[in-house]
Structures are given as C-alpha cells and as structure tokens.
Amino acid sequence: MAKRFTEKHEIPYYECDVTGRLTLPMVLNVLLKTSEAQSDSLNRGVDYLSEMGLGWVITQHELEIKALPRVGEVVNVSTQAATYNKYFCYRDFWIHSESGEEYLHLQTTFIMMNLESRKLTAVPDEVITPFECEKSLKIKRAEKIEFPEFNESREYSVRYTDIDSNQHVNNTKYLEWMIDGLDYDFLTQHQAKQVTMNFDKEIYYGDKALAQTALVQADDVVSYHKIFRGEDQSSTAKIVWG
Amino acid sequence: MAKRFTEKHEIPYYECDVTGRLTLPMVLNVLLKTSEAQSDSLNRGVDYLSEMGLGWVITQHELEIKALPRVGEVVNVSTQAATYNKYFCYRDFWIHSESGEEYLHLQTTFIMMNLESRKLTAVPDEVITPFECEKSLKIKRAEKIEFPEFNESREYSVRYTDIDSNQHVNNTKYLEWMIDGLDYDFLTQHQAKQVTMNFDKEIYYGDKALAQTALVQADDVVSYHKIFRGEDQSSTAKIVWG
Numbered sequence: 397m398a399k400r401f402t403e404k405h406e407i408p409y410y411e412c413d414v415t416g417r418l419t420l421p422m423v424l425n426v427l428l429k430t431s432e433a434q435s436d437s438l439n440r441g442v443d444y445l446s447e448m449g450l451g452w453v454i455t456q457h458e459l460e461i462k463a464l465p466r467v468g469e470v471v472n473v474s475t476q477a478a479t480y481n482k483y484f485c486y487r488d489f490w491i492h493s494e495s496g497e498e499y500l501h502l503q504t505t506f507i508m509m510n511l512e513s514r515k516l517t518a519v520p521d522e523v524i525t526p527f528e529c530e531k532s533l534k535i536k537r538a539e540k541i542e543f544p545e546f547n548e549s550r551e552y553s554v555r556y557t558d559i560d561s562n563q564h565v566n567n568t569k570y571l572e573w574m575i576d577g578l579d580y581d582f583l584t585q586h587q588a589k590q591v592t593m594n595f596d597k598e599i600y601y602g603d604k605a606l607a608q609t610a611l612v613q614a615d616d617v618v619s620y621h622k623i624f625r626g627e628d629q630s631s632t633a634k635i636v637w638g
Numbered sequence: 639m640a641k642r643f644t645e646k647h648e649i650p651y652y653e654c655d656v657t658g659r660l661t662l663p664m665v666l667n668v669l670l671k672t673s674e675a676q677s678d679s680l681n682r683g684v685d686y687l688s689e690m691g692l693g694w695v696i697t698q699h700e701l702e703i704k705a706l707p708r709v710g711e712v713v714n715v716s717t718q719a720a721t722y723n724k725y726f727c728y729r730d731f732w733i734h735s736e737s738g739e740e741y742l743h744l745q746t747t748f749i750m751m752n753l754e755s756r757k758l759t760a761v762p763d764e765v766i767t768p769f770e771c772e773k774s775l776k777i778k779r780a781e782k783i784e785f786p787e788f789n790e791s792r793e794y795s796v797r798y799t800d801i802d803s804n805q806h807v808n809n810t811k812y813l814e815w816m817i818d819g820l821d822y823d824f825l826t827q828h829q830a831k832q833v834t835m836n837f838d839k840e841i842y843y844g845d846k847a848l849a850q851t852a853l854v855q856a857d858d859v860v861s862y863h864k865i866f867r868g869e870d871q872s873s874t875a876k877i878v879w880g
Binding site: 432560563578 | 650652655656658661663667670671674678710792795797798799801802805808810814817818820821822825843
C-alpha cells in the first residue's frame, strides 16, 4: 500500500471567492502542494528531478466535490500514489474537514517530461520506488466528453504570473480562464460538484489562449470548456454544477 | 503603543514566480491576511463591520523590500496599527525570516467606506479603540509621483476571481496587471525594492481596465503604472527595481 501524506492547510481569504468558499483553481493548488511536499519528504522533489532533466506534467484531473472549505477553516489535505505503469502515474488527493468529513477527492494522471526535448519519457524506477505504490499495466481511459456547440469565447494573454517552474502555463490557470466564461450570478448561485479536465498541449509565456464556453441545462447544469493555443486544442473540461 | 500581531506563514509554490520568490501581489495578500486575523482576534472583523454597514478600503501602499522570501520558507508576518485620525488609519506590516531578519516593510493607509453609499465615512471609535493605537491629527501626504510618457498599454476584463468581499477588484489585482506590463526577461532579472501605490477609484465586475506602463532607466530602474476605468484614473504606482 502506497504511503499516504497529510498536511494541514488554513484557508486564507485570498484563496476564496466572494461567497467565502475556496475557489476551484485554489483547490488544485492546495492539493498539488501536498504532492510536492510528499516528493520533497522522500527526496524526490523538483531539485532531484531537475538534475535528471525531468519534470512531472499533469494530463488529467477528475475531481468530485461534496463541499468546499470556507475562509479561516483548517483542513487536512492528503495525497497518495495510486498505481503506475511505464508512462502514467495515477495519484489520489483528498481534502477533509478537521472532524474527518470528506470534502473532495481528486484523481490525477501524471506523465514525465524530458525538460529539454519537452517530450514524454518513461518513468524511471528510482523516481517512483520511494512512493511504494503498485505497478499495474492497467491504463486508465479518460472520460470521453461529448461537447455541445460553443456560444461564448474569450481571449487571454498569458501573464508572467501564469507561468510555473516548468516554464509553461500552470494547469490551475486553465481552470481560472474556464470559470471566467461563466458569469457572476451563475458562479455565486452554483457550486461545482464534478470537474473532468484534460491537458493536451502546453501554452507558453507570450502566447494567446482562446477559451470557449457552453452552458447546458438538462438533468444537471453542465458547463463545457475548451482552450486553444492557435489551432491546437490545449485543454478541455466538463463541470457539473449543483 | 498599539498591539502587534504576528502569524507564521509557509510560502507555497503557488504564491511564487518562476524564480521561486514570493510574487508582489502575494506579498500584499499575505500581509493583509494578518490585519484581518488581528481584527478577528479583537472581534472587529468583517462580520462586525458588515453589521455596521462598513468596510475598510485601502488608499495607499508604501512597500520597502530588502529581500523576498522563497518557496517553502516559513516567515513571520506582523502588523500593528500606527496612528489614526477622523478619516485615515495608518498601519504597518512586516515580513521577517524565522531568524529575525527583516525582509520587507509595508505602510498602508485605510479609509472606512459605507457599504451602501460606497462613500467615505468617519472611523467610529468602537471600531478603532481595541487596536490601542494613537490618535493623531497628522495626515500623511502621499508621495507625488511624476509620471513619464507611457509607451505600453493593455486592456484587462475583470474576472470573477478578481473581485473580493467588498464586491470590487481586490487591490492585489491592480498590482498583477501593473507587473504584467513588464516582460519576462525583465521580471526574472530584476527585483522590486520599493513600491508606492495609490488607489483612487474602484473597479467592478464586468468593467474593463486599461493599464499603462513606462520603464525608465536613470540612476535606478523605475517602472511607472496607471490603471484606468474608462476616463477615471483608478490606481497608480511607481516601482523601483534592483
């Protein structure tokens, strides 16, 4: 059984929206911080990887939200490697209230990138072994999202503060652009219950990104999102709202 | 002597830029969190003020930076009310390393706003008394910035995540737009030493903001910034870089 790693996090006001709840981009930031901390604790952090010319890249997020923590709350943030195979590493994340109630659960797929060629590379054993997770040949298939027609699009210029240590747009910024396609009244009156997000192509400093949005009300209220860098589809998402 | 309030803060990767240092907008967020925490501890927090129909608004920041904390570092963040008069409250903030080295010092001017009329209102005694700071008739004059001609301008659409609990653009977002007028090479090769920032008019959700930038190299490298909402000057800044 893989090692589980838990950190406490107190939710500051600046990670929350006007309703006082942790924002979706900050949910990802707070969770991913825990996997960085676990990697550091096992001496497999960014410095170790950089020396090997490698970096982790996220290809998929599947997030289930029961509730979002609020300003000032102290929560337990946990992570654990699930399984891995030659190219893919699967990792689970959770946020629990201090009394143990599960707020949300994220399943993330990571691949390993050669920092110089920016190409996919096999995960070396010495990187993954300390996490004590199970090797499994099973490759997880991403949910195939059926997109409706898009009726809203906005352009974003990449900002300096959008870039992370991998020198590309941080994956939480895509989610910020996606949510920005929905309006204030909608966002203050709805809460995301489920987020499925895929990352296809990197976006760099100096690029412009085009974000398309469609909102569909059937049994559930669902928003669909695509982000393009020129002709290339860069990221897609489906968000189910309650 | 006014009560001093200190909190520890561990700098997460998502508050840092590609160089691994705390970003300027996050410096403001982290500092201001401490004054909210002190207000809460004295039962003079946002809830207390909201019941009175009041809210704090920042009109000026003067920031002196010796060094910026780095990813993973634990710092001490402190605040203390300085003096106040009928309309203005002056407050000091500091970040120190764990070993006591002063990294930066911020002096901020606050006014009180009637949340309904959105107009300036006198600071009630019952709001300020618990901070035990000195009443002084002395009104601090803001540094008069001499602006050069601007050669760069960019437009920003206000995002949902730019809005704070006062229902206007959070003051740290202005700084994000200002910095965005400078380029990647400049920002990775320079560090802000001094930031003077004034806030004149609020910007709301749905607005567009225009940010003008000029970079001047004389004895020091200095950047100048103005943000407009339509014809109205909304915020100005001067940043000295080292």
